Amino acid sequence: MEQLSLSEASTDESQWQGRVLHPDSRSPRTGGAHKFPRDEAKPHDPKKDGGPSPATHPHSSISRETTVVRIPLKSAKHHFGVGISRGSRVYNEDAYQAGVIEIPAFAKRPPASVDLQRRKAAEASGEGVGAEGASGDPQVFYFGIFDGHGGSECSDFLRSELHEYIEQTGRYFELESSLPGKQPSPKKDDLEEAKTSKVLANIETEAAVEAGNRMLNSVQTTKEKAPDAPTEGRSGDGRTGPSEANYQAPYPGDPPLLQGANRDHVKVLEKQLVHAWKELVGGYFRRFKPAYFSLFGGYQALAEESEALQSRPGSNSSVAIEEALTYAFLKADFDFVSLQARKPDAENPSPQALPSPTILNDDHIIGSTSQTRTSSAPRRFKGGSTCSVALISTPTPTPFWNPSTPSTMLIGHVGDTRILVCATSTGAAIPLTTNHHPSSPVESNRLRRYAATFVTDSFGEERMSGLANTRAFGDIGSKRMGVSAEPEIKRVELGAAEFAFLVLVSDGVSGALTDQEIVDIVKEAKTPDQASKDLVAFATEVGAEGDNATCLVIRLGGWERRSEGGGGSLGTAEKRRWMKEEASDPRGRRR
Numbered sequence: 014m015e016q017l018s019l020s021e022a023s024t025d026e027s028q029w030q031g032r033v034l035h036p037d038s039r040s041p042r043t044g045g046a047h048k049f050p051r052d053e054a055k056p057h058d059p060k061k062d063g064g065p066s067p068a069t070h071p072h073s074s075i076s077r078e079t080t081v082v083r084i085p086l087k088s089a090k091h092h093f094g095v096g097i098s099r100g101s102r103v104y105n106e107d108a109y110q111a112g113v114i115e116i117p118a119f120a121k122r123p124p125a126s127v128d129l130q131r132r133k134a135a136e137a138s139g140e141g142v143g144a145e146g147a148s149g150d151p152q153v154f155y156f157g158i159f160d161g162h163g164g165s166e167c168s169d170f171l172r173s174e175l176h177e178y179i180e181q182t183g184r185y186f187e188l189e190s191s192l193p194g195k196q197p198s199p200k201k202d203d204l205e206e207a208k209t210s211k212v213l214a215n216i217e218t219e220a221a222v223e224a225g226n227r228m229l230n231s232v233q234t235t236k237e238k239a240p241d242a243p244t245e246g247r248s249g250d251g252r253t254g255p256s257e258a259n260y261q262a263p264y265p266g267d268p269p270l271l272q273g274a275n276r277d278h279v280k281v282l283e284k285q286l287v288h289a290w291k292e293l294v295g296g297y298f299r300r301f302k303p304a305y306f307s308l309f310g311g312y313q314a315l316a317e318e319s320e321a322l323q324s325r326p327g328s329n330s331s332v333a334i335e336e337a338l339t340y341a342f343l344k345a346d347f348d349f350v351s352l353q354a355r356k357p358d359a360e361n362p363s364p365q366a367l368p369s370p371t372i373l374n375d376d377h378i379i380g381s382t383s384q385t386r387t388s389s390a391p392r393r394f395k396g397g398s399t400c401s402v403a404l405i406s407t408p409t410p411t412p413f414w415n416p417s418t419p420s421t422m423l424i425g426h427v428g429d430t431r432i433l434v435c436a437t438s439t440g441a442a443i444p445l446t447t448n449h450h451p452s453s454p455v456e457s458n459r460l461r462r463y464a465a466t467f468v469t470d471s472f473g474e475e476r477m478s479g480l481a482n483t484r485a486f487g488d489i490g491s492k493r494m495g496v497s498a499e500p501e502i503k504r505v506e507l508g509a510a511e512f513a514f515l516v517l518v519s520d521g522v523s524g525a526l527t528d529q530e531i532v533d534i535v536k537e538a539k540t541p542d543q544a545s546k547d548l549v550a551f552a553t554e555v556g557a558e559g560d561n562a563t564c565l566v567i568r569l570g571g572w573e574r575r576s577e578g579g580g581g582s583l584g585t586a587e588k589r590r591w592m593k594e595e596a597s598d599p600r601g602r603r604r
Contacts, residue, residue, distance in 0.1 A: 163396020
């Protein structure tokens with residue numbers, strides 16, 4: 014598979030130079046130059062003048078109404094920020110990824126009234142639009158955080174490869190757009206130009222900004238204190254603590270949305286993958302039935318049909334993007350585990366009895382035998398990685414951070430990395446993930462048949478055979494007991510300006526701070542970039558374990574009013590001040 018250059022994957026700044034597409038008379042796209050006397054030069058007003066700019070070459074196909082600018086997401090400090098610290102560890106085993114991926118849109122079409130209002134505002138103002146992908150859909154944004162354990166080999170693999178598994182799964186499923194009038198997943202040859210476009214952001218006109226401000230002003234905020242996480246069991250795994258009454262429960266998730274696909278082919282792929290896991294690992298995987306696989310059915314009864322699918326009544330060939338994401342996670346984990354299984358280690362220096370690379374990389378699942386994965390490490394890697402990813406799709410080309418734009422977010426989660434959103438109206442931290450720990454009732458019931466022992470460590474946390482997480486990529490020695498990478502998936506319909514920002518953190522942050530403390534620190538920063546760095550610095554300072562800490566902060570539609578709901582950041586200010594004083598006191602610091 015070819016590498017998709019995203020923000021973290023590229024360090025060559027020359028590859029990220031901005032390129033503005035507009036009817037500039039000096040642009041080679043628009044032909045010859047236009048020279049006007051200075052006293053006759055004036056800005057073009059679409060309302061008064063109508064039509065394209067007078068400076069536009071008559072044969073140009075690009076008008077000022079569709080002006081877009083290409084920018085690197087890593088440099089967009091007002092929209093995205095990342096903070097990283099290795100703490101007191103020798104190595105940093107965390108990784109992250111951010112950018113756009115080429116998969117069909119999975120957003121719902123907004124209500125007709127909202128869509129009509131946005132269209133009229135855009136036509137009246139000349140509002141810019143974001144770019145489309147190779148399929149013709151609005152771009153899908155991708156954010157991921159990976160927390161490795163036992164080394165960084167697995168987290169690095171996920172950073173560089175997981176987004177490609179998601180893209181290829183969409184193509185192998187022949188997944189179609191959820192939006193009417195769009196095309197199926199693009200072929201591989203159609204992706205080249207789209208991949209070079211990187212991340213696109215629109216230039217918003219004054220009228221577009223006013224429309225966003227009107228939407229922001231319509232949000233009704235409350236001054237009631239936002240609920241904080243319990244003082245015990247802050248790990249978010251559902252345990253009961255003394256402050257359970259004030260604990261903000263995880264977002265339950267919205268129903269799946271069915272999209273056109275080749276379901277017969279999907280079932281064949283899923284059957285092959287389930288069988289491959291059974292043959293390679295056995296144990297737990299002998300009765301493995303992923304919840305979102307059409308092979309076993311069930312979830313379609315709770316799903317809704319997309320608008321594109323409704324236009325084809327009687328069609329029975331459909332799946333949800335949740336199913337594609339589940340398959341991509343399990344296939345990526347299978348490839349990584351099978352690669353490690355073929356390597357020698359101290360206990361098994363000659364692993365000839367394992368299945369051959371040809372079987373493990375069957376091109377009817379994903380990839381081809383000529384692309385057998387290799388690793389620079391000569392010995393078997395027994396560690397693993399947790400993972401949380403967020404995919405955001407919009408029904409229109411207007412980007413998701415515009416206050417007047419509704420969008421759909423899909424969460425895929427494995428382990429104890431964490432994803433939160435901040436509600437604009439209340440200022441509350443709303444967790445979108447739960448920690449996959451042995452103490453979780455759901456996880457313990459799932460694994461007790463296969464796990465040999467559940468023990469409690471010196472910190473009071475339950476562990477299964479020495480592992481703190483019951484779901485993870487890698488961890489080859491614990492696969493038979495059920496440590497799988499089957500993701501917890503949630504669809505979140507984001508209303509216009511409903512949420513202020515999105516936060517992804519590793520357990521080096523969530524282990525030191527509660528959910529509400531995390532979002533309150535973000536509220537006090539001027540930009541997402543500053544917020545991510547402030548958050549990691551604070552967690553590193555007050556944390557007792559010195560773990561690797563990584564944080565991603567992404568601006569959403571309600572960013573400008575992030576400090577109004579729930580009394581802003583005052584609810585946890587006193588506690589955070591005490592934590593900082595306690596950490597700076599050598600006698601009170603617990604190590």
